[in-house]
Amino acid sequence: MTAVPAVPAVTAVPAAPSLPSRPLRFGVVLISEDCSGAEWTAKCRRAETLGYDVIAVPDHLNLLSPFPTAVLAAEATEKAVIGTYVLNAAFHHPVLLARDVTTTGALIGGRLELGLGTGYVRSEFAALGLPDDPASRVRRLRRLVTGLDTLLEHKGPPLMIGGHGDRVLRLAARRAEIVSFTGAPYRPEYGRTALVGADELLRRVEFVRAEAGPRAPRIELNVLSKATVLTRDRRAGVETVRRYAPDLPPERLLELPTLFVGTPAQIAEQVLRHRETHGLTYFTVMETAMEDFGAVIELLR
Template sequence: MKFGINLCTLGEYADPRRVVELALVAEHAGWEGLFVWDHLGFVWGAPAADPWVTLAAVAQATSRLTIGTAVTPLARRRPQVVAQSVSSLDLLSGGRVVFGAGLGGVPAEFSAFGDVDDARVRAERLDESLEVVAALWSGERVDHHGRHLTVDGVTLAPVPVQRPRVPIWIGGESAPARRRARRWDGWIVGGDDTEGRMTVTPEQMATRIHGLRPPTEAYDVALTGVSQEGDTDLARRYADAGVTWWLESIHGLRGSPAQLLERIGAGPPKGA
């Protein structure tokens, strides 16, 4: 099991400088990844950081952390721009990027700007956009004429460091999200609530993971959660269930920035 941070970049963490400070502490303390939210929180009254600017700053400040989004609502973004941004970030970081994608759980972040907020349409756009992004990362000429997107003979350059592509992890716990996750490289699951309680047991995770992908294939399952310093038994039980990444939930409801920085500085619950 690897250990990362899942950072809610709203409120006090909407300032990328604070995220960089946290990332430096995390890398020094032995955490292996930093994943940030991708929300237009200002739509509903919460300051929010741009994920790509923030992750670029983290990439420059660190040398080992895997970085990525958990998760990007791809249906409200232009896939060609996302493909270029992620490719540039992968180059900047030396191949340390994971692209997390999902449906998006706040319809107002679509409708406030005139975008379609219907879940079925968003799902269609998500699936089609994932295909376009992956095709552009290949470095080959892309010709795509789908229901929602068109690409006329475009070849992306430069391409990401990672080949054949940047890993794509799918977020979401619904049956459609799990089916989508099976087609890509990983699955991100929310395992805790805003009160800091685990809502998914290791036994439940083992059941959900079973059959997701053949065990011989490289595949990641990332679980967000809350741990205390030295809680190695907790990590071990989820690792035994098939979880490959523990993502420690860091958000303003859990404590003050000083308290959360102290928790990160204490290091991950290794021992799994």
């Protein structure tokens, strides 16, 4: 097999025809484990300097609490939106979450983006004494979304709902301003989640558009990238991320919106292609990829 040639320049690609043209947005999920206040603010400032539009805080029991870290992230930056990516619905009561959302939104000047999901770490559900079967997790998310909608009276921050299955994506299509695609369902044969192919992710996008109906043109589509590998040899580079999708051959791994492999210019072309083919305009990476993907953002501004 021959290596994929380098792409000499980034060329503009039209947006998906079924959606209005949107500017690209880029987010990064920062990890607060064992993080001091000074370390956290330094990371947030670096993310904004690199051009990230959204600084996101996750919600896991081994990390610092998301809302205090969101407030500190806003204090450390000037313009970046501060998001939760994503809150585990099992951790939050609608009334208490509405208070946290209202307080945080007021303190950071309306820069909050609220991301919700079902959660997926089994040990966290065990720590709370809650069942973690898919139906229970989706019910908790649905109750939280309904409760927030009533309590906030449609005056809350933009709502993102992330997931992969029909029930979560149907809820997202009907209630959220932003739909986030994880592209990684639980795979019993691996005992963990694994990435699906680009064709299956496109079917998930089409499912959301169909469920959204007249709302579809107003919904922003986000995707969470698992890894970014800067390399001139894409075939060799993609082997380093094979663990995320063990059953996909190299050529299909290189098509994924959930993995980025290549030179900054090649990855920038990939981002534009996914905007054209999937309608994705909001790309989120993990902190481990923050510096490398920053070189891609620079080309796309």
